[in-house]
Amino acid sequence: MPRVSQDHLDARKRQILDGARSCFARHGYEGATVRRLEEATGLSRGAIFHHFRDKESLFLALAEDDVLRMTDIVAEQGLVQVMRELIAPPAEGDHPADWLGTRLEVSRRLRTDPEFRARWAARSEQLTKATRQRLLRQREAGNLRDDVDVDVLTSFLELVLEGLVSHLAMGLPADDMDPVLDLVEETVRRHRRGF
């Protein structure tokens, strides 16, 4: 029954991706050795690399998976919600904070690896597009300020997200970031609170 096989395959891939995500988050890309990936996924290296050609392919699958999940959140709740999940993971759910590990490695490669930069452009464009579309819908609904171009608001939000990733990458505390993200959110909205 090929359908069952496909389900089994998907579940196994999901198990590997979830384990690998927390492994990259904890140890970084370089530190995520095959032995640690085995521990984190509960699978042998044979099983892991049956599904993913090598560590690089595994990382890219993870990064693409994360972009899809971020895109979903953006579509429903906006880019600021992605930022909030970066700094304050919910107690339940599937470890949104682990995004940071992948995101940091993506940022590092974008800075140091022009080839990766070219390959990543399409993925990055997905998130920009989702952010832009969300803002356009918000504008139609009358929730967005209308004196600033949507492209400018999109770039603004992306710039703050990148700043937040960088902030966290430097090991700086994020426990005072909530009011800053409130300010960011309010900046793109129609009305200023308290005015």
Add this chain to the structure above:
Amino acid sequence: MPRVSQDHLDARKRQILDGARSCFARHGYEGATVRRLEEATGLSRGAIFHHFRDKESLFLALAEDDVLRMTDIVAEQGLVQVMRELIAPPAEGDHPADWLGTRLEVSRRLRTDPEFRARWAARSEQLTKATRQRLLRQREAGNLRDDVDVDVLTSFLELVLEGLVSHLAMGLPADDMDPVLDLVEETVRRHRRGF
């Protein structure tokens, strides 16, 4: 005459710092070889390392020098002006765009080197303090919004600066950033333009 000696010493140090700054900006820290530092400064390695113990000391002197210059700009014109100079160096003046090279190396070390992070904390605090003081003066002058805490506004501006540095580090274009920085500036001001 020790006074003349001191002036000569200062001028020589300045010559080395200026040359090294553009050398780091062009080639990065690792790529700024002693040979390239000689070319950029127009001085022999003997002369350079008479004034600075090693490349590391030279880099730190440069980074501290840049923080002082950024602090001066912040005091007079605010942190957004620092961002504007990062993306659009004036035709005249002493190469403010070269700050980027130093700033990127500082960011990289903050991410990867906990010891540097501890040593750098005091420098970084200077800039935060200058930003905060500038905002307090602006608030007193009635130019700043008064419904958001100055610490929150300070963190907001620093987050955007970090995002901008990261954006530039990834080789992304900054030619569409001016309206974004206008939005950032307006966000901390008392009145929204166009309202």
